[in-house]
Amino acid sequence: MELCVDIAAGLRLLGSPTAITEDCFTKLLDAAICAIVDGQKATNVSQLCNSKGDAIKECYAAVLSFLIEAARHDADPDTLSDTLLQDYNFNAQRSEKLVGIYRQHKTKLQAALSHIGTNAPHIIDASWTLDYCVKTTSLEQVGSFIYLIQFHTESCEEDCVSSVKFLCTQEELQDLVWKMRDAVRHVEKIANM
Amino acid sequence: MEEVDNIIIHSLRQVGCDIEEDVDSLKHFSTELIIEAAVRCLDVIHPGLGLPHSLPDSMSARFRVGASIAQACKNLGYSGDIGYQTFLYSGETDIRRVFVFLIEKLPKESEKSIVEPIGRIGLLEKAVSETVKKQLTSPWLPRYCRRRGIRWHDDGTWSREGCGHHQPFISCNLDVPKTANSKELSQAWREYYVHHLPLVTEQVSNRHQLLPSLITLNAKGLLTPLQQAHGVTPNWETSGISQQLTECITRSLDGCSGAPGKESTLTALHIQDNDKNRRKETNSRFVLSEKLQFTKRREKEEEMQLAREEMERLKQCLDSLQLDVNKLTVKLSQITEEKSHEERALRIKEEEQTVKKRTYDLLPDADSNLSALQASVESSAQTLVVLAAQWEKHRAPLLAQYRDAREHNSNKASESQKKVDALRNLREKSRELGEEVRHKEQLHSQLVTEYEKVTKDINRSAYTRRIMEIIGNIAKQKEDIDKVLKDTKELQKEINNLTGQLDRSFTVADELIFQDAKRDETARKAYKLLATLHSDCSDLVQMVEETGATVREIRDLEEQIETESAKNVGANLDRISADLHQMKQESAALTAQLNAKS
Numbered sequence: 001m002e003l004c005v006d007i008a009a010g011l012r013l014l015g016s017p018t019a020i021t022e023d024c025f026t027k028l029l030d031a032a033i034c035a036i037v038d039g040q041k042a043t044n045v046s047q048l049c050n051s052k053g054d055a056i057k058e059c060y061a062a063v064l065s066f067l068i069e070a071a072r073h074d075a076d077p078d079t080l081s082d083t084l085l086q087d088y089n090f091n092a093q094r095s096e097k098l099v100g101i102y103r104q105h106k107t108k109l110q111a112a113l114s115h116i117g118t119n120a121p122h123i124i125d126a127s128w129t130l131d132y133c134v135k136t137t138s139l140e141q142v143g144s145f146i147y148l149i150q151f152h153t154e155s156c157e158e159d160c161v162s163s164v165k166f167l168c169t170q171e172e173l174q175d176l177v178w179k180m181r182d183a184v185r186h187v188e189k190i191a192n193m
Numbered sequence: 194m195e196e197v198d199n200i201i202i203h204s205l206r207q208v209g210c211d212i213e214e215d216v217d218s219l220k221h222f223s224t225e226l227i228i229e230a231a232v233r234c235l236d237v238i239h240p241g242l243g244l245p246h247s248l249p250d251s252m253s254a255r256f257r258v259g260a261s262i263a264q265a266c267k268n269l270g271y272s273g274d275i276g277y278q279t280f281l282y283s284g285e286t287d288i289r290r291v292f293v294f295l296i297e298k299l300p301k302e303s304e305k306s307i308v309e310p311i312g313r314i315g316l317l318e319k320a321v322s323e324t325v326k327k328q329l330t331s332p333w334l335p336r337y338c339r340r341r342g343i344r345w346h347d348d349g350t351w352s353r354e355g356c357g358h359h360q361p362f363i364s365c366n367l368d369v370p371k372t373a374n375s376k377e378l379s380q381a382w383r384e385y386y387v388h389h390l391p392l393v394t395e396q397v398s399n400r401h402q403l404l405p406s407l408i409t410l411n412a413k414g415l416l417t418p419l420q421q422a423h424g425v426t427p428n429w430e431t432s433g434i435s436q437q438l439t440e441c442i443t444r445s446l447d448g449c450s451g452a453p454g455k456e457s458t459l460t461a462l463h464i465q466d467n468d469k470n471r472r473k474e475t476n477s478r479f480v481l482s483e484k485l486q487f488t489k490r491r492e493k494e495e496e497m498q499l500a501r502e503e504m505e506r507l508k509q510c511l512d513s514l515q516l517d518v519n520k521l522t523v524k525l526s527q528i529t530e531e532k533s534h535e536e537r538a539l540r541i542k543e544e545e546q547t548v549k550k551r552t553y554d555l556l557p558d559a560d561s562n563l564s565a566l567q568a569s570v571e572s573s574a575q576t577l578v579v580l581a582a583q584w585e586k587h588r589a590p591l592l593a594q595y596r597d598a599r600e601h602n603s604n605k606a607s608e609s610q611k612k613v614d615a616l617r618n619l620r621e622k623s624r625e626l627g628e629e630v631r632h633k634e635q636l637h638s639q640l641v642t643e644y645e646k647v648t649k650d651i652n653r654s655a656y657t658r659r660i661m662e663i664i665g666n667i668a669k670q671k672e673d674i675d676k677v678l679k680d681t682k683e684l685q686k687e688i689n690n691l692t693g694q695l696d697r698s699f700t701v702a703d704e705l706i707f708q709d710a711k712r713d714e715t716a717r718k719a720y721k722l723l724a725t726l727h728s729d730c731s732d733l734v735q736m737v738e739e740t741g742a743t744v745r746e747i748r749d750l751e752e753q754i755e756t757e758s759a760k761n762v763g764a765n766l767d768r769i770s771a772d773l774h775q776m777k778q779e780s781a782a783l784t785a786q787l788n789a790k791s
Contacts, residue, residue, distance in 0.1 A: 004414020039400045054370040054386040061369040061393045065407050111343050111351050119356035156359040191326040
């Protein structure tokens with residue numbers, strides 16, 4: 001895990017007891033975790049602390065970046081506490097507090113990070129209609145099955161269900177089913193490795 | 194046999210049999226326990242046989258269970274005589290033989306232990322397979338039961354299912370105050386930072402942009418010093434990223450927020466773009482309106498054309514004028530420079546002139562003036578020498594002091610440098626040691642778990658020790674037996690010798706007395722007595738031999754009785770007759786039922 005100079009400076013500021021009071025430190029951590037995990041915003045600086053607006057803002061950005069980078073690199077809490085003590089001049093109590101919060105919320109942080117990205121539509125359900133084609137303009141007797149398949153998909157950004165529709169013959173459907181079975185078997189193979 | 198029983202009981206406990214503590218030999222095994230133990234062994238050897246662990250109530254079902262266990266043993270390759278009676282009406286030796294066979298067939302522990310994957314890739318693959326397995330085994334959840342597209346397991350882990358609530362990576366520029374070098378900042382900047390700059394969480398327009406923006410902030414901060422140090426393309430040889438890629442990243446970062454120093458060009462480009470767009474727009478609009486209102490437009494266009502031409506002319510005029518102005522300013526600067534040159538030359542010349550004027554003034558009274566001048570020169574030279582000496586006097590100690598101070602300073606600097614180096618080394622070392630400690634702790638815990646696994650095998654060494662002891666005992670016993678055999682042989686030899694001696698002495702005595710007996714009456718009596726004595730003695734010897742044989746026979750018989758009683762035939766017989774009775778009752782009941790039904 002690597003932090004840039006500005007954020008490292010902010011962390012050092014956060015670690016020094018003269019710049020940030022103990023009470024303020026706790027409030028900052030809580031606000032940062034709330035902002036990432038629950039999406040609540042610390043609306044006012046005065047909510048966090050009523051003096052040294054610039055230092056608070058810098059520390060807030062630093063602690064947010066620190067938590068996100070640590071979760072992104074899946075950092076080990078013990079290593080983190082070493083780094084905090086040695087490189088960022090934290091005292092044992094503060095480092096313990098910050099790492100404790102990280103340890104407690106690590107999975108939630110990673111879950112929040114997992115929301116970033118784009119994805120193909122995800123099939124959640126399927127409905128079908130089986131038609132029988134009797135004859136066409138060119139053929140007096142066709143006699144083939146036509147499947148009308150509708151996949152219900154979950155779209156990525158909006159919270160709604162859309163659908164993908166297509167027509168296929170029996171062979172094509174068989175092919176699709178085989179492909180799906182193949183995929184399932186592959187996943188099972190990975191699981192039993 | 195006690196040793197064997199102990200081993201068997203220990204192995205059965207490992208298989209999972211519930212054997213009570215006070216049971217220490219196969220003699221104390223009940224029929225239920227025997228059945229359970231045999232079935233558990235068979236389950237371990239061949240999982241999926243589906244035999245019941247406890248005996249059923251019905252007699253015929255019991256026989257069936259016993260027969261199927263016996264069949265399974267035979268299928269495994271048991272060569273001895275085996276049937277339902279072995280398990281249901283057990284004899285100790287038979288059961289022992291069966292259990293020894295089954296325990297030998299048990300799969301070894303070492304075969305069961307799975308090879309732990311080593312290395313980063315192995316661990317990753319294992320983690321992937323575990324996660325996939327967990328996801329496969331967890332039940333299906335409808336999409337509205339997930340929290341923002343994520344399913345939370347009971348143990349605190351999570352897995353993404355579906356693709357809902359995905360947000361693209363859109364970041365915006367975040368401004369963070371820098372208090373570290375606040376002295377360089379102007380008052381206005383500080384004022385802005387303290388009172389007006391919103392928090393980073395407020396700077397994003399949408400809460401989904403917060404995380405990407407923070408990631409970008411850090412990445413940009415990491416990249417900017419590199420950019421400044423190495424020009425536009427940072428040298429990333431160490432991280433192994435190709436230069437093209439870094440260029441791409443820097444470009445995208447620039448596009449995202451404008452790296453420092455590039456903002457002006459970027460805005461210029463932006464404005465140009467906008468201009469082009471606007472022109473295009475006007476053009477297209479113009480074409481459209483031309484079609485609609487052709488004539489009006491034309492007039493206007495002509496007017497506009499005129500205006501445009503005039504504007505063009507004015508522009509050209511302006512350009513030429515500006516060019517003139519530029520030329521003139523250049524000329525002006527040249528002229529001012531020349532002027533300053535001339536002035537300097539003038540001043541030098543004036544000075545020269547004053548000197549020359551004074552010399553001309555002094556020329557008429559040349560000699561006296563010359564001597565005076567010389568005197569003054571000499572005196573000034575002397576004063577110069579004196580001053581130089583004085584200066585030297587002051588200078589030397591000062592110089593020494595200065596040198597000392599400098600040396601001292603450099604010493605101090607180097608010392609502090611050394612200390613800093615030492616500190617850095619120490620820090621590095623402490624970090625290394627910490628890592629090592631962690632590594633060792635891991636190893637320790639791993640070894641502890643391994644040790645716990647291993648402890649079960651301590652019995653093995655105990656058993657090998659016992660086996661060795663038994664072998665020693667056997668050797669000792671063999672020696673004893675050899676000794677006894679030797680003794681017996683010696684005794685036999687002695688007996689043979691004595692019999693031979695007796696025979697010989699008897700024949701000699703017989704002959705002597707027989708010769709005398711022809712003449713003497715007493716001798717004849719003695720001869721008769723000798724003959725009876727001899728026959729009686731031989732009778733006695735025969736009797737003793739017969740007694741020995743009988744004793745041996747008795748011992749054999751006793752042994753036979755013991756083996757027979759070990760099979761506890763009587764009890765088994767009782768049980769068999771009881772079972773037979775029960776079976777008869779059962780069949781009678783069944784027949785009664787059948788009759789009642791029909």
